[in-house]
Amino acid sequence: MEDSALEIENLSSHIYLSPDESYEREEITNLVKVAIESLPDDQRLAIVMREYQDFNYEEIASVLKCSVGAVKSKIHRARQSIKKILLAMEVS
Numbered sequence: 001m002e003d004s005a006l007e008i009e010n011l012s013s014h015i016y017l018s019p020d021e022s023y024e025r026e027e028i029t030n031l032v033k034v035a036i037e038s039l040p041d042d043q044r045l046a047i048v049m050r051e052y053q054d055f056n057y058e059e060i061a062s063v064l065k066c067s068v069g070a071v072k073s074k075i076h077r078a079r080q081s082i083k084k085i086l087l088a089m090e091v092s
Contacts, residue, residue: 050075
């Protein structure tokens with residue numbers, strides 16, 4: 001999980017933001033991290049590999065020892081769960 005946190009931080013370090021924008025981005029990043037960490041292991045691993053480590057579906061399927069269809073399903077469910085968690089925290 002630490003690698004994905006570094007990836008997120010690296011993305012925001014290349015963009016100039018006002019202090020308020022920077023604080024807001026950091027807050028949202030932290031909330032997304034909390035949401036990802038709350039996912040079941042298989043969904044968390046799939047979404048991190050896809051979104052932060054740039055694995056393709058076949059690579060993720062190989063690591064998780066499941067079909068590509070199962071990977072797509074895990075990622076879809078992970079995205080839905082993250083959205084639901086963030087909405088519950090009132091993050092738009």
